[in-house]
Amino acid sequence: MIIGVNCGHTIEGAGSGAVGFLKESVHTRFVGNALMKKLKNANVEVIDCTVDHAGSQEAYLEKAVQIAQQADIDLFISIHFNASGEHKAHGVEAYTYGGKRHNEAVAICSHLQKLGFVNRGIKDGSGLYVIRKTKAKAILIEVCFCDNDEDIAIYKRAGAQEAAADAIFNALCETALERKEGTEDSRQAFIEVVGKIARKDWLERNILLPSVVIAQAVKESAWGTSELARKANALFGIKRNGWDGRIYVKDATEQRADGSFYTVEQTQWRAYDSWEQSILDHNDYIAQRSTDGGKTLRYAPVIGCGDYTLAARYLQICGYATAHGYAESLIHDYIERYQLMRFDK
Ligand SMILES: [Zn+2]
The missing domain is CATH 3.40.630.40 (Zn-dependent exopeptidases)
Incomplete structure (x- = not known):
């Protein structure tokens, strides 16, 4: 391009x-x-x-x-x-x-x-x-x-x-740039856009480390090319869970403890007006998610964690993703490979 x-x-x-x-x-x-x-x-x-x-x-x-x-x-x-x-x-x-x-x-x-x-x-x-x-x-x-x-x-x-x-x-x-899917041009452009928003919010609210946000966005949206990213501006697959904004309906793929996959049909996902709104909502979600009415925060160890390895592992331990190897993939496939920690400094 x-x-x-x-x-x-x-x-x-x-x-x-x-x-x-x-x-x-x-x-x-x-x-x-x-x-x-x-x-x-x-x-x-x-x-x-x-x-x-x-x-x-x-x-x-x-x-x-x-x-x-x-x-x-x-x-x-x-x-x-x-x-x-x-x-x-x-x-x-x-x-x-x-x-x-x-x-x-x-x-x-x-x-x-x-x-x-x-x-x-x-x-x-x-x-x-x-x-x-x-x-x-x-x-x-x-x-x-x-x-x-x-x-x-x-x-x-x-x-x-x-x-x-x-x-x-x-x-x-x-x-x-998105049309050059899979090329280094479009990947770097995606990293820059998401990284800038994630870094600004990290400096302001100190929720989720920028390198981890970018890695999650890359992995979950396939560099902004997924159906949710294109049709719902959603870089992360966050299910409706009490969201009163726009939604997008599509099937979800989940992984069982034994490694096998299953489909949940007609799942409701959060939809946004922009990628920025998606990134900020994802940080809100990490900061506020609770399954006991707010007594304990599900991602408490992740919030404000300044070490990308720990933050990624805590995300998985706290139940962010059902996919096995989620944290290690964030760390090795994305953060270290693309040197995303430069956004953390
Ligand atoms: Zn003119």
């Missing part, structure tokens, strides 16, 4: 874009550069298709597409900030060829919507040069309106370029 990123517009002069409460060409670079850094950290090959100077708008567009074509990219992303005549329009939107609802474009809009922007959806960008001329699947993102005060307030409150780049990166991890 090679992704071409175009930070929209030239820096100044011909082709330099809109100016509102912030200058479009400055922030397309802030967001685009932050995005490229995140992709590279996740071992995704990135081609920078940004053009800083050109004699004309046409020359700028031609050059950007030329860079993309030479590199034979799989996906082209051009980042922009919108503007409107009355300065009243607001929200995020994305343009594709023929207005096609590519998974990546839909996910990018919905992740940016979560920052607080109105989601204006996918629009027909067939008339846009970079969309029409790029061989690869092309998406032009208008993060928000740079001439609308409310949009810019939302942008800044959410964390500006870092938040916007994060939203786009997470959307790509769930879509473009």
Whole structure:
């Protein structure tokens, strides 16, 4: 997977874009550069298709597409900030060829919507040069309106370029990178996304060690490709057990003490709006699970345990999984093999 990123517009002069409460060409670079850094950290090959100077708008567009074509990219992303005549329009939107609802474009809009922007959806960008001329699947993102005060307030409150780049990166991890199932690219991307959320929650709430969270997420969701991960955003198979949110129904496979397997039909599983919600709920579950009305906590030894070997073994001893060898698999197949303990420090 090679992704071409175009930070929209030239820096100044011909082709330099809109100016509102912030200058479009400055922030397309802030967001685009932050995005490229995140992709590279996740071992995704990135081609920078940004053009800083050109004699004309046409020359700028031609050059950007030329860079993309030479590199034979799989996906082209051009980042922009919108503007409107009355300065009243607001929200995020994305343009594709023929207005096609590519998974990546839909996910990018919905992740940016979560920052607080109105989601204006996918629009027909067939008339846009970079969309029409790029061989690869092309998406032009208008993060928000740079001439609308409310949009810019939302942008800044959410964390500006870092938040916007994060939203786009997470959307790509769930879509473009996921399709390369089983490759090192997609695995590293999955580790980075889950690791960042797990580490933040560990620093804030000190429940389950990040390396163990990541290993469990990898093992239980098959790197985010399982039916529960795809259809219910659930990285861990947590059964309904008193959950009053959305549920997803599918059969469960359990293992008996003698090693044989059996199926429990029509099991109800917890379903989520995002992987982040799934990870936080899994930590809540570890922190709160009790089978005697709260007198004793089932996972008490696991909570706050700073040693991944012990934390994984306590999980199994306390009855987290019926599968034999669950703890040893977390430790050897995932934590040590992928050096996940770097998220614990
Ligand atoms: Zn623009």
